[in-house]
Amino acid sequence: MLRLLDVPAPAKLNLFLHITGRRDDGYHLLQSVFMMVDWCDRLHFELRADGGIDREDIGLAPASGALPAEDLTVRAARALGEATGCPFGVRIGLEKHIPAEAGMGGGSSDAATTLLALNRLWGLGLTRRELAGIGLRLGADVPFFLGGRNAWVEGVGERITPLHLTPARFVVVKPPGGASTQRIFGAPELKRDSKTATIQGFAANVAGNQTDESDATGGGFQLAGALDIQRILAFGHNDLQPVAQAICPEVGHCIQWLEGHGLQARMTGSGTAVFAHLAQPQNLTPAPGGWLIRECANMDAHPLLDWCAD
Template identity: 60%
Template sequence: MNTAVIETPTELRNVPAPAKLNVFLHIVGRRPDGYHLLQSVFMLIDWCDTLHFKLRADGAIHRIDALPGTTLPEHDLVVRAAQALQTATGCTLGADITLEKRLPSEAGMGGGSSDAASTLLALNRLWDLRLSRQQLAHIGLTLGADVPFFVGGRNAWVEGIGEQLTPVALPPGRFVVVKPPTGASTAAIFGSSVLKRDTKPAILSGFAADAQQNPDQIWNFGANDLQAVAQAVCPEISDCIAWLSRKGLQARMTGSGSAVFAPWVESTDLSDAPPGWQVKICSNWAEHPLRAWCEG
């Protein structure tokens, strides 16, 4: 059960940062600059990180959950998101930020991007900046291609390099998500010489019609073009898929892995998961719980 956000003039607590699953993921081409052109449907689920924000008047941004004496890496997306918002607006306020990390890393579930998006949404509110959702998404794109999706806050048909988003309605569903201990290198997967990059483009209207007419089958739409390469890089992905298959569940990888998911059948026994695997039953959300926090 998700805990309600607690809001005061100087604090925001229990701010959720939900994960996403890729219903499918097709690579339909490649730009001259090397970026891959994709089609996908991103779906919000109720597996979340949680963030807490406390207002500072001195402009400093502190991740107070970091180990004492350590310096946060430059790629820390929460700190970068806060600093990018300050730079874009000239805001002189700061924040102490605590991140309770529950989402696995290197899973293909967008955890870091979601943390950055929730930071933008929360500090826009705490600092009373009143930026629109479009303005926040523009800042978010400088942090990562998935950040605008989480700022947008709705399940979406995704194209381009991930920046072209069209809201799409999905039937409610429950899913078992499995993450093995090892992760998959996104760079290695996209850089593979055997990656399929010429899948025939799908049509949004066709997907939407299938979702309406055959809601139970929509989770089988298309494929994940990254999966075969990722399985070679991280064999445990194959182990997860085989484990779920033996239980009668049809699984596929999400994003660039290494998490996999399958529509959940309630009677399925998951108690024999190997040690170290994270196994969670999730529901999808129609919209981000923070969507009402800004307009546009």
């Protein structure tokens, strides 16, 4: 196998995002529900026998603000090669659809897809857990995408409990303005003391405390059945939203526009995209120029879930 073409990298939405503390090393502790949606970047991989690694943009939109040599996909390929001693290289083509600085995990998803694709293209045979160990060094969201399931996420992003969610549709609005993740997390006014929840408490709020027997037998906590999206949204909020809104007032404008259609809206991740659950089809009035608006559906699993063993 010399090439892998049209390999998807899905975006995610944070149904809520609580910042519960900050470690001595500066990393923030969070609790969130991460949900994949069918808004995907597309990547192409061509084997290089000479060990070289490079990336090119495909399509009209630039892949990211980073130079190709420093892009997360290139960093992921280098990290995988260094971790395994693999002599092969790769030419990566990146067709970007997920907007940058949106809080939708586009760069992290691209990195995760790169690790999964090269694990196959290079014939490495690493497990999902082994890939996640490499991915965490690239970004806190990378292990989630490698896990392959919607999830309750905590710690710095490395503690992941898979969840099943009810099928749902959403409208996502991304204004032209952006805000860097580093600037938002570094803001003095950021709330960092949201009350720490337990996944048992989360279950009691959104699923009537329905768990399987593995919780009682020490086999690990799992939630039984699919969780209702609206109840999860009611469980929490996004601690990053006030800071992002102060940096980029367009976040507030997008929220007001969606609320004007009778929808409950909030920012995802570190923004600046906002989203609303569509309980029924909506006829949205024309939005201000420059806003990117897209309807999407959640995904039960990553498209590459079966590409490697757990």
